[in-house]
Amino acid sequence: MAALKLPESLDIAAAASLTETFRKRRGRGLSVDASQVSRVGALCVQVLLAARAAWESDGKSLKIMQPSDAYCEAMRMCGADVLVPSGASGGKI
């Protein structure tokens, strides 16, 4: 399975390149390494959600691996729990 490493900052500036990356990687299973993420912005949450839906409709697997605490906390805080793999640690709401 191909791997993709998320940048440290998933802020506004990162949204466009993240979208592009996901579009290019479409069509095969992808493991997304979220271990380095320290900042999360809403635009990247949108992209991740859209990517998740796209992979789902393609019938491919998209896995979030080793999410950092900051990643988990931010996703849970904004209600995007689906982007946090079950069993991951990280901040509570």
Add this chain to the structure above:
Amino acid sequence: MDPLESVKITFFQECDEHLATLEGDLLAMEESAGDREAIDAVFRAVHSIKGGAGAFGLEALVSFAHVFETALDHMREGRLAVTHEAVQIMLRANDILADHVEAAKSGADADAAAAAAMMAELNALSPGEGGEAGGDDALDAGGTAPDELGFVPLKMDIADIGGDDTASDPAADDADWVVTFAPHARLYATANDALILLRELTRLGESDVSLDASALPGLDEIDPEGAYLSWTVRLLASCTEDDIREVFDFVDGDCTLTLERATGDGQGAGGSGDAADELPPADELGFRPVQIAIGEDDAITSPVAESDATPASAEPAASAAPQAASPPPTAKPAASPAASATIRVDLDRVDKLIDLVGELVINQAMLAQRVSETVIANDSNVSMGLDELEQLTREIQDSVMAIRAQPVRIVFQRMSRVARECASATGKQVRLVTEGEGTEVDKTVIERLSEPITHMLRNAVDHGLESPERRAEVGKPAEGVVRLSARHQSGRIVIDVADDGGGINRERVFNSAVEKGLVSADATLTDDEIDNLIMMPGFSTAQEVSNISGRGVGMDVVKRSIQELGGRLSISSEPGVGTTFSLSLPLTLAVLDGMVVSAGGQTLVAPLTSIVETLQPKADAVRRIGPNRTVLAVRGAHVPLVDVGVAMGWRTEPLPATEGVAILVDSEVHGEAALLVDGIQGQRQVVIKSLEANYQHVDCIAAATILGDGRVALIIDVESTIGSNLRGATPAEAKELLAAAG
């Protein structure tokens, strides 16, 4: 430029604007004895800085602003009294907040120790944290039970009170808040982030966030900078509506926000949508007031696209009852003109425009001159057209200069801090009163005002005001008053720094001047002359150089820097009553009133501000000293006579003094001197063209201008022209010159 970077620049500009008003707002807060609006103004400014800083990850700034904001919140809620002491602490906190912003701007670290100390002070102001937390718990515990019971009648109450603040209804306070929040793309484009807002919101208390991604398009269609997500946040009842609205303060207009008390079944937005369906269209408004849009008055700025019920119900309302539906659409246009009343323009663009208008003025003068030299000048139509063009050009020039004009408030606001710091360093109590802050002056002048005013202010506090003990002895209030005022006077700006101190001790000043050899012991000086000794180079009455007004710089430096700007500095003092320093400056450094003269076959411009008088030298008034130096007797005193043609190097043989015109000028360093020119052509306003910017610095020349006939005329630097004459003198000549002048 990186879009994020430009947004950051805007953020800092906004910070500067907030900081500029904060000081005044804090003082207004004290004066109005804790008026809620005044406190709100301060709170909003600090909150906006904090919000923006959060978006850029400026942690130190955020945490400091947060503590500041918390203290202000206590004040707002009446838990902390608006006392003089508290406001004083907040004024200092404001200084540190400004330091933080400055540090963030330059990417440096702010003084952490000072910030920590201030945060401790601010925290100490706040009522006991423990007690407060207990109160919250109590509310939380009690909040849930009545929630269920009291709900149904509540809903009717909310509808009945219409536009009233729902938070003011005590019965409604028990229900949870349901906040629906749908960011617009503009919110992200201005570097705000929905997640930061949500985080702020969840900090208000226990919350439940649910995400609505139903509007999210597929990966192929998604615009990375579009806004597709919306959120519904259920918050515990303990927080107030204001608390929630403040979170969204700085995204005013960039999101759709609704705020309402929860229904019993826990479906806030959905529940209200159903309710709307049941109501007849005319009653639409009865429901709407419960939805509170952020901002002053822009109710619902756009249909809530993400909410399924509202668009459906809003549309029939618009058609069936236009009068009922009209407020929301009109509210938006009403708000936008206010927002676009000012624009930010890059200063370079304005400078370029001013430069071009300068060219236009010159061009117009050249055109007029050429026309007057030809026959068609007799054509009244042409000359009338030219007159109109001249009129228009002047108006354009005035309007363009007005663009760059700024109120001196910008400088004055910084002075409160100077006075405060100076007062605490000298142990004096000072109240700074400012007047005429709205007086406008060109930006180039504004930039150079800060330093002399700072120095004059320090001087007033350090030397002008007496110690509190001394003030008590002479029956004055312990708190000294320094009055800083600005006004326009005959085309110049006049700034006064007046203290109510003891006045200048003329005996001490005179003795000190004698000691330093500045005047002879037997000289008879008028009070004004003694006062002016203070501004002589090398004069300082302070027994030891204090680190306040001292700093190795005397009033002479202040006077010189003001004179470099074409300004004047004067003193008036009354023993026991106080001293006033007045500085007067031209309103702009882009144009100058000058006397057009000719010397050595060239045309030059002498700045009118330094000219005392012009005279025709008589043969017996001119005395030769050495081979090529002369002095001129003016009413009994001798002043050096400088041949401008020679000083500029246009001729080697000086003009016989009696054949030229002497212009008596006043220079700070060299005192009075006379410039000898061939003749005077007239007086006019000229557009200044910097030599440094276009070529390089030239001795004896301050700048250049272009005359109506298209020729370049140099503007004489009076100070260095006289200096160059003296520099060339042999010691013997210099001695004789000094003796003659003395």
